[in-house]
Amino acid sequence: MSQMNYKPGSFTLPFLVSVSFFGLILAVLLALHPPISHEDFVWRKPVIGSMFALVCVLGTLAVFFPNKCSRSFHLKKAEKHKNKVSQATPSVLRGHHPMCGRFSTHVFLLGGKMFCATCSGLFIGAMIVLVGIALFFFGNWQMGENAVLMVLAGAVGVTLGLLQSPLPMLQNSVIRLFSSAFFVVGTFLILVGVEELARNTSVDLFFVALSVFWLMTRISLSQWDHERICSICTLDSCSFVEWHAKREG
Numbered sequence: 433m434s435q436m437n438y439k440p441g442s443f444t445l446p447f448l449v450s451v452s453f454f455g456l457i458l459a460v461l462l463a464l465h466p467p468i469s470h471e472d473f474v475w476r477k478p479v480i481g482s483m484f485a486l487v488c489v490l491g492t493l494a495v496f497f498p499n500k501c502s503r504s505f506h507l508k509k510a511e512k513h514k515n516k517v518s519q520a521t522p523s524v525l526r527g528h529h530p531m532c533g534r535f536s537t538h539v540f541l542l543g544g545k546m547f548c549a550t551c552s553g554l555f556i557g558a559m560i561v562l563v564g565i566a567l568f569f570f571g572n573w574q575m576g577e578n579a580v581l582m583v584l585a586g587a588v589g590v591t592l593g594l595l596q597s598p599l600p601m602l603q604n605s606v607i608r609l610f611s612s613a614f615f616v617v618g619t620f621l622i623l624v625g626v627e628e629l630a631r632n633t634s635v636d637l638f639f640v641a642l643s644v645f646w647l648m649t650r651i652s653l654s655q656w657d658h659e660r661i662c663s664i665c666t667l668d669s670c671s672f673v674e675w676h677a678k679r680e681g
Contacts, residue, residue: 445656448649452594455642456587459622463583466629473633480636481569484623487644488558488565491616537603549605550596550654553612560613561620568624575628583625589618593650597657615650619643 539546567573575582593615596608623639
């Protein structure tokens with residue numbers, strides 16, 4: 433089958449990954465060495481909480497509309513297939529993945545229906561975070577001395593989410609579900625810890641923007657993983673790939 437080529441030398445994905453991990457390092461450094469001066473802006477927490485809640489809500493669109501989201505953050509795929517386009521109907525999708533054994537670790541079965549493990553984890557994580565936003569940014573939940581631990585735990589969650597696709601040891605549907613949920617919760621833990629330690633609007637806004645960047649990187653890594661799987665496939669033809677190419681061409 434014609435390969436869905438992603439050029440390893442492409443600048444986009446390495447850039448996203450580099451900036452993402454640089455942001456994680458900044459978060460840890462900020463937690464270990466927080467600024468001394470704090471702001472007294474009374475609406476800071478509600479404003480930041482509202483913005484982050486909006487990010488979470490928009491992020492769930494990736495769960496319900498994965499194909500549209502995929503096109504939005506698409507890492508340019510492939511040249512036109514040299515094989516003849518199959519006249520067969522498009523492959524049946526399961527959890528918006530093709531019915532292919534190579535994608536078996538990407539999905540799980542629940543109630544007789546197939547779901548994407550990553551999307552389901554992102555959705556679960558977003559629901560947990562929305563509750564946390566209500567408690568911390570609009571309620572009286574205080575981190576106190578646990579703020580540094582929150583940032584460190586969040587950094588672990590984001591790192592695990594970003595490494596989910598590249599590391600073979602994480603290729604399991606249950607692990608994908610957990611790491612994706614932990615990834616979203618991790619971004620929240622970092623923001624909450626940073627807010628508690630810095631209490632600075634500019635710093636908070638930076639990490640809200642960084643959370644969006646982390647999500648973009650996570651989506652791009654997932655697309656890279658899908659293309660990598662298809663690129664090593666030995667099938668002579670695949671109606672799913674041809675159908676997907678037609679939609680994007």
